Amino acid sequence: MTVVITAAALTFSALPASAGEASLSDASGSTRKVGALSQIEATARPGAGSAHLSPVQRRRLLDQAANAAPDTARSLHLGPREKLIPKDVVQDTDGTLHTRYERTYAGLPVIGGDLVVHQRHASRTVTYASKEKLTLPTTMPKVSATAAKKAALSRATAKGTHKASSHTDPRQVVWMMGDGPKLAWETVVTGIQQDGSPSERHVVTDAASGDTLENAEHVESAQGNSLYSGQVTIGSTRQDDGTYALIDAQHGGHRTLDSSVNSNGVLFTDDDDVWGDGTAANLQTAAVDAAYGAQTTWDFYKNSFGRNGIADDGRGSSSRVHYESVQGVPLANANWQDGCFCMSYGDGADGQHPVTSLDIAAHEMTHGVTSATAGLGTYGESPGLNEAISDMMAAAVEFYADNPNDVPDYTMAELDDLHGDGKPIRYMDRPSKAGISSVGYAPLDYWTPQAKSQEPHMVAGVGDHFFYLLAEGSGHKTINGVDYDSPTYDGLPVAGIGLTDAADVVYRALTVYMTSTTDYAGARTATLQAAADLYGGQSDAYEAVANAWAAVNVGTRYINHIAAEPLPIEPVAVGQPVSRQITASSSRPGPLTYWAKGLPHGLSIDRTTGLVTGTPDRADDYSSVIVITDAAGDTRTFSFTWTALESGGHFFVNPTTYVIPKWGVVESPLVVRGKPGNAPSDLKVTVDLDHEFSNAMVIDLIAPDGAVIHVKPWGPWVLTPELHESYTVDASAVTTVGTWKLRVTDGTPGFYNLDPGHLQRWSLAF
DSSP: OOOEEOOOOOOOOOOOOOSSOEEEEOTTOOEEEEOSOOOOOOOOOTTOSBOOOOHHHHHHHHHHHHHHHHHHHHHTTOOTTEEEEEEEEEEBTTSOEEEEEEEEETTEEEETOOEEEEEETTEEEEEESOOSOOOOSOSOOSSOHHHHHHHHHHHHHHTTOEEEEOOSOOEEEEEOSSSSOEEEEEEEEEEEOTTSOEEEEEEEEETTTOOEEEEEESOOOBOOOOOOOOSOOOOOEEOTTSOEEOEEGGGTTEEEEETTTOTTOEEOEESSSOOOOSSTTSHHHHHHHHHHHHHHHHHHHHHHHOOOSTTSSSOOOEEEESOBOTTSOBOSOEEEETTTTEEEEOOOTTSSSOSOOHHHHHHHHHHHHHHHTTOOOSSTTHHHHHHHHHHHHHHHHHHHHOOTTSOOOSEESTTOOTTSSSOOSEESSSGGGGOOOTTSOOOOSSOOGGGGTSOHHHHHHHHHHHHHHHHHBSEEEEETTEEEEEOOTTSOOOBOOOHHHHHHHHHHIIIIIOOTTOOHHHHHHHHHHHHHHHHOTTSHHHHHHHHHHHTTTSSOOEETTEEEOOOOOSOEETTSOEEEEOOEEESSSSOOEEEEESOOTTEEEOTTTOEEEEOOOSOEEEEEEEEEEOTTSOEEEEEEEEEEEOOBTTEEEEOOOEEEOTTOEEEEEEEEOSOOSBOOTTEEEEEEEEOTTGGGEEEEEEOTTSOEEEEEOSOOSOOOSEEEEEEEEOOTTSBSSEEEEEEEEEOOOTTOOOOOEEEEEEEEEO
């Protein structure tokens, strides 16, 4: 599957404040003035991290993995029609192997079926892009390839691809994204994007129903203008005729091409090996910036992580400058494309500002690294995370280069004038500062449930913010003369671990633990595991990673080395059994213990498990306290008001929240006492729930004797995020006393991949 992509960022960290200001030096030795929070010193564990593999060593390990693939597949209990194909391998200094596989089923590529096997001696763990069982009733499509191709062309056009065409037949695939495996057709549609950039849409069509499963652009643009890097040394090669060509033999033979001649580009040559004059009018100047960006990014990956080129195989890419749109007008963007293993740079909207800045070059090349490793896809939050990681590494490359003509910072294309205001196009410390973009959204400072459906460059703001916080921490500070003031979602401070260590964590997470379907919650898991590998699971750096994610509303933060999920303290009701689990963890070894006082009367907490159980017997507002203690004696205290509602007589309520699983069923019980005889013919059922398509919920009432009384049918076909309704049903044929249940069935059509909903509360009024 060919992938092409482009731009984004990340943030993290938290520790106690220290008074005054501290002067810290980064890896380049430059001094930064920072605010009240000191940075955390992350100390690498002996033997942690990845070993440097030569191309020959890497190839040998991949060959060994290919030879062992059938045995590996059997040991993972994959089906007889499944095969594993090694894609990448990482070896740690302690010998641990992380082998990344793509999967096939009956010879068909599986999109979203990739996995990583982590092998250390006899111990093995696996990271799956999807844990769904891979099986299909048939591999014979009901929808023909011709019909799928015709539909794909139409749907690509509807998404804004002009002059849509497809020069290859659709390929049959298995689609594993979302709700399980489906036989599908993947059609590659090419054409022109609205801004004139080339378009390459991958349209995935359900081979049984004809529904569109995916319609994703694989050439995405990072917008920016040229950034002149001053006098730099770039690689060139002397030709047989005595001239010089922009072929960098020290960096895999990277080639810099002039696309003002034709779209494929012509190799830049020169008589005296002195390139450009520092002005946009000289066509060679953009070539110098592009060649410098490519070699600097290569050197960063080589010297920081031992990576030998974008694909870690020693092969150089190519850069095409002065790239024009298909309509022949200048482009104010740049992109990476797997198909040509190349970057393409436009000359800006006015044709006078080549989009060849160092951070843009690093951003685009990182898309190539991501494609060669995790392969972050076009589904859900993965495209935004992809953009974010490219922004993160672009910032890291700037600090690595420490070029006085391009002072390192945490903005993207800061000298770019794309919007005509001289401002950067992205701010990592506070992404929303960039304002509303041309697609109608501002970058997200914090994660929201809508992140899975918004434009990727906007969703990247969550990752950008995380990375800045992980590297530098929150609050006001001045770094290299640039003022930053980074907020946090929970209002609590965060301390950074430094840019170099933050980049180390993200790179290891990307290359070892992320897969094609990783979202922000998965990125949190991957970076925490990476931090544990590099610095230890009990380290301050490990906690800093968790706290930086919490600061952008992803996961929980550590306070006194204890992290706790939000307490399940929605109201309880008199006479209704309660079972609420307190979920917490510690970065220190040993078990947790739990203690509570002031719980609603009738409830108690298990000291070893944190499970709160019982039946409330008195309505009131209770001043409650729960204390969690780890084995080292650290404590975390939660104080809150817990309400017990009146329930009995003619009114019974269950206020406990239940998750409505996607396309699934949930039942909530309600105990009715003290009302002999049958229920009335006008029983009132009140329901409060949330779901992106709440009207698709089917609601039934199950009486104590098992009789099913229909409350709400499917529909109407209206997108309504919440439902708060009262229904009257005839329950006169069933007895009143006993346990009633409200059953909610998610009737959302299968082609909608929506988040789970919540049954918030329900009640019966007799």
